[in-house]
Amino acid sequence: MQNHILYSFRRCPYAIRARMAISYSNVEVELREISLKNRPKEMYEVSAKGTVPVLITKNKKIIDESLDIMIWAINKNKKQNLLNNKNELELISSNDFEFKQWLDKYKYHVRFPDKTKEFYREKCCYHLDKYEKILSKNKYLFGDSIKITDLAIFPFVRQFAFSDVKWFNCNYNHLSDWLNEFIDSSLFNSVMHKFELWDSNKKPFLINFNSYKS
Ligand SMILES: N[C@@H](CCC(=O)N[C@@H](CS)C(=O)NCC(=O)O)C(=O)O
Numbered sequence: 187m188q189n190h191i192l193y194s195f196r197r198c199p200y201a202i203r204a205r206m207a208i209s210y211s212n213v214e215v216e217l218r219e220i221s222l223k224n225r226p227k228e229m230y231e232v233s234a235k236g237t238v239p240v241l242i243t244k245n246k247k248i249i250d251e252s253l254d255i256m257i258w259a260i261n262k263n264k265k266q267n268l269l270n271n272k273n274e275l276e277l278i279s280s281n282d283f284e285f286k287q288w289l290d291k292y293k294y295h296v297r298f299p300d301k302t303k304e305f306y307r308e309k310c311c312y313h314l315d316k317y318e319k320i321l322s323k324n325k326y327l328f329g330d331s332i333k334i335t336d337l338a339i340f341p342f343v344r345q346f347a348f349s350d351v352k353w354f355n356c357n358y359n360h361l362s363d364w365l366n367e368f369i370d371s372s373l374f375n376s377v378m379h380k381f382e383l384w385d386s387n388k389k390p391f392l393i394n395f396n397s398y399k400s
Contacts, residue, residue, distance in 0.1 A: 189216035189392060192255075193229045193240040196380065198222075199341030200252035201239040205377035206337045207256035209395035211263035215241075217393045218384035228386065253278060256334055268334045277327060278338045285313040286342055293349055310346055314358060317343065321360035340368045372399035 192208070192215040194201040208215060220226055225236055233240045233250040241249040241258065249255050253275075260268045291298045292306035317339070320327055327335040343365055347354040355362045368374050376398040381391065 188244050188246070189390060190214070190244055191216045191218060191242040193218045193220055193226075193238050193384075195220055195222055195238045196378065198238050199345060200237070202341040202374075202377060203338050204239040204241070204252045204255040204259075205395055206340075206373055207259040207268070207334070209373055209376045209399075210268065210337070211259040212394065212396045213259050213262050214392055214394045216390045217381060218391075219381045221383055226384065226386070253282070253338060256338060260334065267331065268337070270328075270333065274328050274333055274335045277335050280313065281339045281342060285310060288313075289342060289346055293345065311357075314343070314346065314361060317364075318358050318361045321364050326364070336364075336368070340365065340374075344369065375400060 190213065192204070194205060194217060196202075196219060218226070218229075220229065220238065222238070229238075229240055230236055232242055232248050235250065237250065239250075239252050239255055241255045243249070243258070249258055257269065288306055288309035291301070292303065292310050295301075295303040295306055298306070317327065324330060326332050327339065343361065347362070347365055376395045379398055381393075384391070
C-alpha cells in the first residue's frame with residue numbers, strides 16, 4: 187500500500203509547522219527531504235508551484251499548503267483538540283500574509299534598501315505586539331492549551347527572534363517565554379533531526395516524528 191508522502195525542507199518554517207502537526211498527531215509519513223536549490227521533478231509533477239511542504243496522501247490527494255497539511259494531520263487524529271474555531275485561523279492568516287512579508291524584508295533589509303531595517307522591524311512589531319498582549323493574559327495564543335495557532339506561528343516568530351535574540355528578549359517577555367518553551371519542546375525537536383536528501387533510487391524512508399521525541 188502507498189504511504190503518505192511528505193516533501194519537506196528541514197529549515198523551512200512552513201515545512202516545520204506541517205511536520206509539527208504531523209508529529210503531534212502521530213501520523214507516519216514517507217519523508218522526502220529535498221534541497222530547494224535542486225527540487226526533484228517528482229515534486230513538480232504533483233505540484234507545479236514547487237514550494238514545500240507538499241503532501242501526497244495514501245489515497246493520492248495532493249495538499250500543497252502547509253496550513254492545509256496541518257489541518258489534515260489534526261483531523262486524522264480526532265482526539266487532538268488543536269483546532270476549535272475559525273478565529274484561530276484568522277490570526278494565522280495575518281501571520282502568513284502580513285507578518286511574513288515584513289519579516290522577510292526585516293531579515294533581508296539589505297535587499298530592500300528603500301526603507302531601513304528599523305522600519306521593517308517596526309512593521310513586524312505590530313504583529314508581535316499583538317501576540318505579546320495575548321500571551322500576557324493566556325499561556326498560549328488561544329487560551330491555556332496549545333492550538334494550531336501556536337504551531338503555525340511559532341516558526342516565524344523564531345526566525346524573527348534569531349535575527350537579533352538580545353533585542354527580542356529585551357522587548358518581548360511573554361513572547362520569548364512562549365517561544366523558548368517551543369524551542370525546548372520535544373515536539374519541535376522531534377521534527378528537526380537532520381536527514382539525508384531524498385534519493386528516488388533508495389528505499390522509502392518511513393518516519394513517525396513522534397518516535398523522535400526525547
Ligand atoms: N503558502 C505556502 C508557502 C510555502 C513556501 O513558500 N515554502 C518555501 C520554503 S520556506 C518555498 O518552497 N520556497 C520556494 C519558492 O518559493 O520557490 C505554504 O504554506 O505551504
